[in-house]
Amino acid sequence: MTQDELYINTIRFLAVDAVQKANSGHPGAPMGAAPMAYVLWQHFLKHNPCDASWVDRDRFILSAGHASALLYSLLYLTGYDLPLDELKNFRQWGSKTPGHPEFGLTPGVETTTGPLGQGFANGVGMAIAEKWLSEHYNRPGHKVIDHYTYAIVSDGDLMEGVSSEAASLAGTLRLSKLIYLYDxxxxSIEGDTDITFTEDVGQRFSAYGWQVIGPIDGMDTDSVYNAIKIAQTDQDHPSLVICKTIIGYGSPNRQGTGLAHGEPLGEEEVELAKQRLGWLYKEPFIVPTEALKHLRQAQERGRKQQSEWQNQMKKYRSAYPEEARRLEVDLSGDLPDGWDKGLDGLFLKEEKPMATREASGMVLNIVSQKVHALVGGSADLAPSTKTTLKEKGHFGVDNYRGHNLHFGVREHAMGAIASGMALHGGIIPYTATFLVFYDYMRPAVRLASMMKQRVIFIFTHDSVGLGEDGPTHQPIEQLA
Ligand SMILES: Cc1ncc(C[n+]2csc(CCOP(=O)(O)OP(=O)(O)O)c2C)c(N)n1
Ligand SMILES: [Mg+2]
Known part of the structure; x- marks a missing residue:
């Protein structure tokens, strides 16, 4: 076994053992994706396991949330506040290692995933937030906001419509610091993806305006390393690295089949897999000292990176005190003093009745004068939802400082992208569409609420008496 293989097997078999002990879960994806995750976390990911909330960290999303054991294994090994006992309690009531990663419960989990495709779109929101903040606050010689958003995405993620919506917008917006590794x-669960999923994914993403790298051998560390390097050099496009992997890698009777996806391998098969990959320990949850030491270097690296950033912030604060102050307000998420100035008595002088969307638009515009972090838009209905912020610019390739976001006709992605923006921090996002189209964004709204994220979802045209558009536009079921 080479050194890299030792580290990768440590990650891999911790995940396998966790699933086996729980007697439920998904061993296959962690077994196949361990090499790419190792390369990304060891050589690229800028993060500090001792401070999971450091603002300028890279974001990592495991969009295929069912592979959660892989993430917990990485979090424990790199030194987050997640003891080995939590892996032994995988999927148990009260543990910090639930079946699918939950934001707010486990340090280092950037977003709740499990419903496939959501994490993909959350990442697009995080990359938008990074771009917006960096354009507002970076100054020559002062890159105070400068990080990547990475994700591991699976077949299921890419089959889901929400990822297509989000990918199309990410390509249009040229979010070049978005790098996704496709497992x-x-x-998938029902077997070979050829039964349902035969398009050329690479061509599809090229058409969305992404840089597509590969297919590469996703289990070869050098290939993954080189691919991520190439992804980082592209300043114009998001990148999709197509990593060919083998689900359940190592398991002689299950690898490469649907059987490896969603049930424990079984004691006997775990033993066979360990033998095949040269893992000599009989007991479960063995972490060789050498591997732990190597992977825990992440703490030292992270501390150093964060303290360099803090020094940079110090210099920035003295060179640009006003910008630094505003950045801190945005990042704090607090509403600035006087944020509601001008709202009092706003409608007292109105003599005629006013549509609620008109009133909402007025309020939004007044608040946006004071609340710099307010950024959002509509799924192509802004003129009707009255959600345009006047004189606040439009976010896009010509102006990444704009506060108005055009989501396109993509309600589902709009919801998930807005959550990603809120999760990133520094932005208070809002979205808008007709209430009847809430159904299109329901999964994303549900997750935003589970994560307790401050996303302002505006739904207009909430009356059955909305007129000539007719029954297709009447929000009867939504109101019921
Ligand atoms: C929106 C949504 N639908 C269905 C599921 C149930 N589910 C979990 S994993 C999976 C597909 C597995 O395929 P893939 O994403 O390729 O993961 P792999 O089998 O390679 O681990 C499905 C359908 C889900 N988690 N989310
Ligand atoms: Mg798959």
Missing amino acids: DNNI
């Missing part, structure tokens, strides 16, 4: 293992 292309050709398997």
Whole structure:
């Protein structure tokens, strides 16, 4: 076993053992994706396990949330506040290692995933937030906001419509610091993906305006390393690295099949897999000292990176005190003093009745004068939802400082992207559409609420008496 193989097997078998002990869960994806995750976390990911909330960290999303054991294994090994006992309690009531990653419960989990496709779109929101903040606050010689958003996405993620919506917007917006590793293992629950998923994914993403790298051998560390390097050099496009992997890698009777996806391998098969990959320990949850030491370097690296950033912030604060102050207000998420100035008595002089969306638009515009972090928009209905912020610019390739976001006709992605923006921090996002189209964004609204994220969801045209558009536009079921 090479050194890298030792580290990768440590990650891999911790996940396998956690699933086996719980007697439920998904061993296959962690077994196949361990090499790419190792390369990303060891060589690229800028993070500090001792401070999971450091603002300028890279974001990592495990969009395929069912592979959660992989993430918990990485979090424990790199030194987050997640003891080994939590891995032994995988999927148990009260543990910090639930079946699917939950934001707010486990340090280092950037977003709640499990419903496939959501994490993909959350990442687009995080990359938008990074871009917006960096354009507002970075100054020559002072890159105070400068980080990547990475994700591991699976076949299921890319089959879901929400990821297509989000990918199309990310390509249009040229979010070049978005780098996704596609765990292309050709398997989902019902078997070979050829039964449902035969398009050329690479061509699809090229058409969205992404840089597509690969297919590469996703289990070869050098290939993954080189691919991420190439992804980082592209300043103009988000990147999709297509990583060919083998689900359940190592398991002689299950690898490469749907059987490896969503049930424990079984004691016997775990033993066979360990033998095959040269893992000599008989007991579960063995972490070789050498591997722990190596992977825990993340703490030292992270502390150093964060303290360099703090020094940079110090210099920034003295060179640009006003910008630094505003950045801190935005990042704090607090509403500035006097944020509601001008709202009192706003409608007292109105003599005629006013549509609620008109009133909402007036309020939004007044608040946006004071609340710099307010950024959002509509799924192509802004003129009707009255959600345009006047004189606040439009976010896009010509102006990444704009406060108005055009989501396009993509309600589902709009919801998930807005959550990503809120999770990133520094932005108070809002979205808008007709109430009847709430159904299109329901999964994303549900997750935003589970994560307790401050996303302002504006729904207009909430009356059955909305007129000539007719029954297709009447929000009867939504109101019921
Ligand atoms: C929106 C949504 N629908 C269905 C599921 C149930 N589910 C969990 S994993 C999975 C597909 C697995 O395929 P893939 O994403 O390729 O993961 P792999 O089998 O390669 O681990 C499905 C359908 C889900 N988690 N989310
Ligand atoms: Mg798959």
